[in-house]
Amino acid sequence: MLEIKNLHARIAEDETEILRGINLTVNAGEVHAIMGPNGSGKSTLSYILAGKDDYEVTEGEILFNGENMLDMEPDERAAAGMFLAFQYPIEIPGVATMEFLKTAMNAQRKARGEDTLSIPDFMKRVKEAAAHLNVSMDMLKRPLNVGFSGGEKKRAEILQMSLLEPKLCVLDETDSGLDIDALRIVSEGVNKLRGPDRAMVVITHYQRLLDHIVPDVVHVLSKGQIVKTGDKDLALELEKNGYADIINAAA
Amino acid sequence: MNANAPIRNTQAESELIERYEAAKGSLAGSVAVSALRDAAIGQIRDKGLPHRRVEEYKYSDLRAFMNSAAPLAEKANLDAAKAAVAAADTFGDLDRFRIVIANGAFAGDLSDTEALAAEGVTVSSITAALDTEDATLLLASPKTGPNDGVVAMNTAFVQGGIILSVKAGVDVSKPVEIVHVATSAGGQVVRNTVKVGEGANIRLLETFVGESGTGEINAVFDYTVEDKANLAATRLITGKADAARLFTTIATLGAEAEFKSLGFVAGPKFVRNQQFVNFTGEHSEAKIYGVSMAGGSDLADQTLIVDHAVPHCNSREFFKTVLDGEARGVYQGRINVAPHAQKTDGEMMTQALLLSETAEMANKPELEIFADDVICAHGATSGQMDEDLLFYLRARGIPEAEAKTLLVLAFLSEAIEEYGEEDVTEGLEQRVREWLADH
Numbered sequence: 001m002l003e004i005k006n007l008h009a010r011i012a013e014d015e016t017e018i019l020r021g022i023n024l025t026v027n028a029g030e031v032h033a034i035m036g037p038n039g040s041g042k043s044t045l046s047y048i049l050a051g052k053d054d055y056e057v058t059e060g061e062i063l064f065n066g067e068n069m070l071d072m073e074p075d076e077r078a079a080a081g082m083f084l085a086f087q088y089p090i091e092i093p094g095v096a097t098m099e100f101l102k103t104a105m106n107a108q109r110k111a112r113g114e115d116t117l118s119i120p121d122f123m124k125r126v127k128e129a130a131a132h133l134n135v136s137m138d139m140l141k142r143p144l145n146v147g148f149s150g151g152e153k154k155r156a157e158i159l160q161m162s163l164l165e166p167k168l169c170v171l172d173e174t175d176s177g178l179d180i181d182a183l184r185i186v187s188e189g190v191n192k193l194r195g196p197d198r199a200m201v202v203i204t205h206y207q208r209l210l211d212h213i214v215p216d217v218v219h220v221l222s223k224g225q226i227v228k229t230g231d232k233d234l235a236l237e238l239e240k241n242g243y244a245d246i247i248n249a250a251a
Numbered sequence: 252m253n254a255n256a257p258i259r260n261t262q263a264e265s266e267l268i269e270r271y272e273a274a275k276g277s278l279a280g281s282v283a284v285s286a287l288r289d290a291a292i293g294q295i296r297d298k299g300l301p302h303r304r305v306e307e308y309k310y311s312d313l314r315a316f317m318n319s320a321a322p323l324a325e326k327a328n329l330d331a332a333k334a335a336v337a338a339a340d341t342f343g344d345l346d347r348f349r350i351v352i353a354n355g356a357f358a359g360d361l362s363d364t365e366a367l368a369a370e371g372v373t374v375s376s377i378t379a380a381l382d383t384e385d386a387t388l389l390l391a392s393p394k395t396g397p398n399d400g401v402v403a404m405n406t407a408f409v410q411g412g413i414i415l416s417v418k419a420g421v422d423v424s425k426p427v428e429i430v431h432v433a434t435s436a437g438g439q440v441v442r443n444t445v446k447v448g449e450g451a452n453i454r455l456l457e458t459f460v461g462e463s464g465t466g467e468i469n470a471v472f473d474y475t476v477e478d479k480a481n482l483a484a485t486r487l488i489t490g491k492a493d494a495a496r497l498f499t500t501i502a503t504l505g506a507e508a509e510f511k512s513l514g515f516v517a518g519p520k521f522v523r524n525q526q527f528v529n530f531t532g533e534h535s536e537a538k539i540y541g542v543s544m545a546g547g548s549d550l551a552d553q554t555l556i557v558d559h560a561v562p563h564c565n566s567r568e569f570f571k572t573v574l575d576g577e578a579r580g581v582y583q584g585r586i587n588v589a590p591h592a593q594k595t596d597g598e599m600m601t602q603a604l605l606l607s608e609t610a611e612m613a614n615k616p617e618l619e620i621f622a623d624d625v626i627c628a629h630g631a632t633s634g635q636m637d638e639d640l641l642f643y644l645r646a647r648g649i650p651e652a653e654a655k656t657l658l659v660l661a662f663l664s665e666a667i668e669e670y671g672e673e674d675v676t677e678g679l680e681q682r683v684r685e686w687l688a689d690h
Contacts, residue, residue, distance in 0.1 A: 050642075050646045051642075051645070051646070052642055052646075053642075073645065073650075073651070074642060074645035074646050075645045075646075075647075075648050075649055075650045075651065075654075077646075078645070078646055078647055078648035079648045084646055086643070086646075089643075090639055090640055090643040092640055092643070092644075092658075092661065093661060093665070094658075094660070094661025094662060094664050094665055095657055095658070095660075095661045100644075100647075100657075103649055103653070103657065104644075104647040104648050104649055105648075107647075107648045107649045107650060107653060108647075108648035111648065111650075143661075160647065164647065164648065
């Protein structure tokens with residue numbers, strides 16, 4: 001589903017190199033975790049996948065279902081099935097959450113040549129998904145993410161993810177700012193979306209999230225490169241010993 | 252050089268003077284009114300059209316903009332007026348009364364005069380009233396803008412308009428649209444006087460449709476909101492127009508009165524929407540909103556002076572401007588608080604969103620406070636579209652143009668929603684979408 005080949009990227013503005021040759025293949029049905037210390041390039045990778053133009057790819061390629069993802073606009077990527085759950089979901093005053101959800105869902109459907117949703121169908125989908133994630137109708141009436149608590153913002157991200165039904169879900173530190181109950185709700189929401197046709201990349205600092213969303217593969221990212229790959233036990237090892245050993249061994 | 256010496260008139264000024272000479276005989280007015288008209292054209296002859304050296308017009312140089320002045324529009328063809336009103340989609344299906352002013356003159360036959368009379372609202376033509384002796388009151392200048400050039404142009408050329416009066420205690424059941432329709436080219440100069448009687452309540456929609464060609468539109472709305480009365484006025488200034496669009500509001504509020512207005516500007520090349528609001532009774536409130544969109548080399552000017560001459564009144568001014576291309580936005584807002592106008596609460600905010608590098612916004616909020624126990628605040632911001640917001644929307648599959656529309660709407664809706672006249676909200680937002688689709 002996702003093939004990243006020798007990806008090098010830098011910050012467009014000051015040319016600081018962040019990613020230094022990432023290779024990563026994620027197949028449909030798999031959940032990959034990417035762990036790593038602060039500044040290793042985890043969030044940069046997620047932004048590049050989503051198409052943020054603050055970054056410049058200097059080398060390498062990204063294929064998404066065989067297509068060159070770097071040639072696609074952010075909205076084209078989304079319509080093709082890419083979804084990024086933001087680490088810091090943005091507050092958008094003046095845009096009602098419901099209106100936003102409808103616009104996004106219908107824009108993607110339109111881009112894929114599908115019919116737009118009828119209002120009752122749309123409402124039904126939203127209500128169902130919201131109930132699972134403990135998102136109240138009151139929250140949905142407010143402007144997007146405005147005045148939401150940290151936990152509410154993350155739940156709203158997963159709500160969007162369930163409604164948009166992406167093929168590739170990239171979760172950027174979805175566990176940050178969550179208490180234990182919220183972490184459980186969010187994880188259940190994510191697990192519900194696991195399936196043979198969908199792939200997930202879960203970016204996190206902590207092993208804690210991976211108790212709830214159990215990954216098939218764990219990668220350690222350091223200084224813009226994947227320095228170690230293993231199964232879910234690698235996360236436990238990191239939790240116990242920290243990153244230092246692995247990073248030093250790789251250096 | 253003597254600063255008081257008459258200036259050399261521009262082509263437009265000369266044409267206005269010629270226009271006046273030609274029209275003088277047919278313009279309505281008693282002896283006193285004719286004298287006012289003479290004085291007004293004299294002001295234009297001696298001082299010229301308002302220009303950048305006149306402080307109030309520093310950013311909106313009408314003199315430089317107006318290359319010529321077309322003759323006044325001829326009397327309208329009423330069939331054409333009727334058709335144009337029917338074809339114009341000003342506020343969609345909104346249930347409303349309608350008053351038609353065609354080529355500057357009240358068209359009673361096309362207006363819901365009888366239905367309004369049944370509600371307790373009388374509407375008559377200002378033209379006949381101008382022939383009476385005390386008619387000069389109908390052409391009074393704003394207290395805080397006695398020498399305003401745009402008002403002088405209006406006074407000189409007023410063709411017609413309405414006198415609308417809401418009987419005390421009447422709550423008018425539906426909005427009243429005053430639709431100004433141009434059925435042929437030429438200047439259209441209107442004066443509308445609205446009196447809202449004690450405890451009465453009315454919502455006005457002021458719209459302008461049809462093509463006036465190279466003729467300017469100059470409309471003055473003189474509102475008197477008596478004690479405990481309530482007036483909401485939505486002014487829709489839209490559509491492409493090459494000639495100047497000049498609007499003046501004079502609002503005089505009694506005690507415990509409420510006045511609310513929203514000036515919506517999108518389309519014409521040169522718009523001046525100026526408002527003079529005066530508190531004359533205590534415990535009253537004025538809420539003035541503005542939403543402007545300008546692209547190309549258009550100019551959208553929203554100017555107001557709110558005069559707190561008495562204590563215990565509140566005013567709120569909230570203006571939003573979206574600019575593209577090489578457009579210029581102007582906001583000049585002044586709150587005056589007289590020495591004894593204690594417990595005044597005034598809050599003014601102007602915000603601009605610039606969609607291009609070459610657009611320009613002149614924000615000039617001013618407070619002139621002579622009382623010592625008041626709450627007054629003002630703020631001004633100008634910024635570009637937030638790239639992070641845009642990216643977030645695009646990352647959810649919303650194409651760039653649509654995402655921009657959402658964000659511009661969100662920016663402008665803050666003012667539209669705070670204005671709170673829910674039955675016009677959708678119509679206004681639709682105008683925003685149309686403007687964006689065009690730019």
